[in-house]
Amino acid sequence: MKNWKRFTAIVAAGAMALTMAACGGSSSGNTDNTDASSAAQASSAGEAAAPGQAWYIGGIGPTTGGAASYGLAVKNGIQLAVDEINAAGGINGYPIEYAFQDDEHNAEKSVNAYNALKDWGMQLLIGTVTSTPCVAVEAEAEADNMFLLTPSGTSVDAISGANAFRLCFSDPNQGVGAAQYIGEHNLAKKIAVIYDSSDVYSSGIYEKFAETAKEENLEIVCAEAFTAQSNKDFTTQVQKAADAGAELVFLPIYYTEASLILQQCAAMDYAPLFFGCDGLDGLLGVENFDTSLAEGVMLLTPYAANSDDPLSVAFTDAYKAAFNNETPIQFAADAYDCVYAVKQAIEKAGATPDMSVSDLCEALKTAMTEITFAGVTGEITWEADGEPNKTPKAVIIENGSYKML
Amino acid sequence: MSFFSYLINGVGLGSVYAIIALGYTMVYGIAKMLNFAHGDVIMIGAYIVFVAMTSLGIPALPSLIVAMIFCLVLGVVIEKVAYRPLRNAASKLAVLITAIGVSYLLQNIALLVFGPNPKSFSNIVKLPPVSIGGINISSTTLVTIAASVVIMLVLTFFVKKTKPGQAMQAVSEDRGAAGLMGINVNGTISLTFAIGSALAAVAGALMCSSYPILDPYTGSMPGIKAFVAAVFGGIGSIPGAMIGGILLGIIENLSKAYISSQIADAIVFAVLIIVLLVRPAGLFGKNVQEKV
Numbered sequence: 001m002k003n004w005k006r007f008t009a010i011v012a013a014g015a016m017a018l019t020m021a022a023c024g025g026s027s028s029g030n031t032d033n034t035d036a037s038s039a040a041q042a043s044s045a046g047e048a049a050a051p052g053q054a055w056y057i058g059g060i061g062p063t064t065g066g067a068a069s070y071g072l073a074v075k076n077g078i079q080l081a082v083d084e085i086n087a088a089g090g091i092n093g094y095p096i097e098y099a100f101q102d103d104e105h106n107a108e109k110s111v112n113a114y115n116a117l118k119d120w121g122m123q124l125l126i127g128t129v130t131s132t133p134c135v136a137v138e139a140e141a142e143a144d145n146m147f148l149l150t151p152s153g154t155s156v157d158a159i160s161g162a163n164a165f166r167l168c169f170s171d172p173n174q175g176v177g178a179a180q181y182i183g184e185h186n187l188a189k190k191i192a193v194i195y196d197s198s199d200v201y202s203s204g205i206y207e208k209f210a211e212t213a214k215e216e217n218l219e220i221v222c223a224e225a226f227t228a229q230s231n232k233d234f235t236t237q238v239q240k241a242a243d244a245g246a247e248l249v250f251l252p253i254y255y256t257e258a259s260l261i262l263q264q265c266a267a268m269d270y271a272p273l274f275f276g277c278d279g280l281d282g283l284l285g286v287e288n289f290d291t292s293l294a295e296g297v298m299l300l301t302p303y304a305a306n307s308d309d310p311l312s313v314a315f316t317d318a319y320k321a322a323f324n325n326e327t328p329i330q331f332a333a334d335a336y337d338c339v340y341a342v343k344q345a346i347e348k349a350g351a352t353p354d355m356s357v358s359d360l361c362e363a364l365k366t367a368m369t370e371i372t373f374a375g376v377t378g379e380i381t382w383e384a385d386g387e388p389n390k391t392p393k394a395v396i397i398e399n400g401s402y403k404m405l
Numbered sequence: 406m407s408f409f410s411y412l413i414n415g416v417g418l419g420s421v422y423a424i425i426a427l428g429y430t431m432v433y434g435i436a437k438m439l440n441f442a443h444g445d446v447i448m449i450g451a452y453i454v455f456v457a458m459t460s461l462g463i464p465a466l467p468s469l470i471v472a473m474i475f476c477l478v479l480g481v482v483i484e485k486v487a488y489r490p491l492r493n494a495a496s497k498l499a500v501l502i503t504a505i506g507v508s509y510l511l512q513n514i515a516l517l518v519f520g521p522n523p524k525s526f527s528n529i530v531k532l533p534p535v536s537i538g539g540i541n542i543s544s545t546t547l548v549t550i551a552a553s554v555v556i557m558l559v560l561t562f563f564v565k566k567t568k569p570g571q572a573m574q575a576v577s578e579d580r581g582a583a584g585l586m587g588i589n590v591n592g593t594i595s596l597t598f599a600i601g602s603a604l605a606a607v608a609g610a611l612m613c614s615s616y617p618i619l620d621p622y623t624g625s626m627p628g629i630k631a632f633v634a635a636v637f638g639g640i641g642s643i644p645g646a647m648i649g650g651i652l653l654g655i656i657e658n659l660s661k662a663y664i665s666s667q668i669a670d671a672i673v674f675a676v677l678i679i680v681l682l683v684r685p686a687g688l689f690g691k692n693v694q695e696k697v
Contacts, residue, residue: 063521064516064521065516065521065622066521066523066620066622068520068521068522069521069522197667224661224666225665225666225667226666227667227670228626229626229630229670230626230630230657230669230670231626232418232615232616232618232626232627233414233417233418233615233616233654233657233658235414235417235418235658236411236414236415236658236661236662236666237661237666239407239410239411239414239662240662240666243407256523256618256620259523259525259618260616260617260618263617267534267541267543268541269541285522286522286523286524286525286618287522287523287524287525288455288459288524288525288526288527289525290525
């Protein structure tokens with residue numbers, strides 16, 4: 001009897017584990033329709049693209065979890081550019097094979113995704129999307145001397161190696177850019193900052209912002225932190241900002257928390273100016289969110305869907321046509337530009353897909369510093385340390401959409 | 406002046422912890438197991454209310470009742486499928502690990518069904534804020550506190566005075582002896598889970614009304630904090646959960662306000678450790694071995 005009970009218990013536990021495994025499997029299958037295995041199948045089913053006859057480009061980012069809207073945008077942005085390039089004859093005459101893996105904004109899962117893509121035959125990586133995983137993956141990629149171009153990994157360490165480049169601004173540059181923008185446009189003198197001290201992106205921007213604010217003669221009257229463990233209740237931080245008389249609240253954080261802060265400020269009748277960085281991009285996409293709360297929020301972003309720049313217009317239209325009429329966010333534009341930047345660098349270097357990963361990386365890292373890339377997110381040149389040179393642009397939210405400032 | 410607003414904000418946060426902690430402590434008190442999936446049942450409850458209100462256009466109160474019934478069934482099924490077979494397992498760890506497994510299972514199901522993007526919850530309490538001495542107190546906070554008090558009183562009455570409640574006490578005292586005395590142990594524990602999970606739906610709706618962001622991970626962190634609150638108040642004690650929750654919220658917000666927002670969490674847990682050193686059974690816990 002006792003053994004029988006033990007047996008049923010084991011069976012039940014086993015069944016539990018199986019359902020969970022099945023669940024996890026199908027969730028990644030559902031969201032990643034271009035994960036490594038299905039991409040490999042697609043290539044073997046479609047026209048022959050043997051290794052050496054096609055560019056194997058991998059992408060990594062969160063397509064599930066709290067930062068999913070960034071990962072999904074990057075995944076779609078890369079897909080759009082890859083499809084366009086393949087339709088136009090590929091890069092140097094070779095088509096692109098593309099696979100994207102989910103990392104749930106988790107460093108460990110991101111390294112696993114990187115290894116899975118390597119097994120698939122990845123020659124260069126566009127990713128990862130978020131900073132913390134990118135730091136971990138970059139360490140692996142540097143050891144492999146694999147070329148890495150992150151569309152949106154803003155932390156300084158995300159491109160620590162010579163193999164790595166980024167398309168977006170780094171955290172320090174966003175902090176500097178934000179403080180300069182506020183100073184030059186005389187938006188406010190008394191500033192409060194609410195930042196996530198458990199997040200490298202947020203605290204990185206904050207540190208540089210604080211330094212530059214001093215140079216711009218801006219007074220930071222209160223700097224309040226929160227962590228991933230306490231990211232629901234911001235009433236105390238908001239209250240302290242209000243008590244300190246801040247005219248502008250700087251939010252170098254992600255949109256999920258920002259939406260709560262906006263709601264809690266409104267509940268207290270506290271209406272300062274709000275200024276954020278690219279992490280706020282996605283705020284308007286929160287389902288059921290009262291977008292009137294976001295009216296007047298300013299953020300630094302290199303791309304606005306309604307700008308009249310012809311490249312941006314063409315990209316926005318193509319993206320909407322390809323993905324259910326969804327308006328692309330900045331991350332999609334960054335990712336789209338990444339593919340074209342890689343294309344330009346490969347063409348400049350005259351590389352071919354039969355080169356080894358390491359040789360390709362050597363060729364590309366020289367070529368990257370030589371090209372002047374004109375994309376959806378502006379005109380960019382790169383330094384040898386991987387940092388981009390471009391001008392920061394700010395947008396303001398008006399009538400529920402972005403308006404270029 | 407601002408001290409009172411910090412205090413009120415702390416009570417607001419604490420009331421959310423309290424209402425979650427009530428469910429935790431109830432299940433622990435009777436079934437002697439830490440139901441780590443409680444936070445995720447809360448999340449599911451909040452999603453049901455969200456879908457009922459936003460997509461189906463059902464008013465707030467009926468939506469809440471639908472969610473309570475759904476979570477009640479969910480709780481009973483989880484208990485039956487995942488916990489009951491392990492109840493007599495050699496190691497008490499087995500059922501704890503299963504609870505963590507159920508927690509991840511629920512999060513992943515929510516990811517599949519509702520998607521990863523956060524949703525903004527509409528407040529189910531549509532009342533204007535109440536002003537006392539120039540300080541606005543959100544009506545959601547007041548309703549949450551009122552709900553916690555009512556739930557606390559009803560639960561205490563239920564456990565102390567009714568027949569099924571006394572059966573729960575008996576099961577919690579000595580499961581084997583209770584069974585020998587003719588008490589249906591399985592039924593009693595199922596009932597405990599049913600009540601605890603229905604309360605989770607209320608907690609979910611009120612939590613998301615106070616902090617209106619809903620995603621598949623919404624329940625996990627507040628769930629853990631509420632568990633801390635339950636331990637703080639004395640796990641197994643129903644009034645203890647309520648007081649523990651509110652104290653936790655106040656300590657957290659006052660340390661954010663007056664010490665440092667960067668180390669508020671560390672302070673909260675330091676206080677917990679000190680309380681447990683002085684009173685190992687928590688503020689209201691009875692100092693007997695594993696008895697309610």
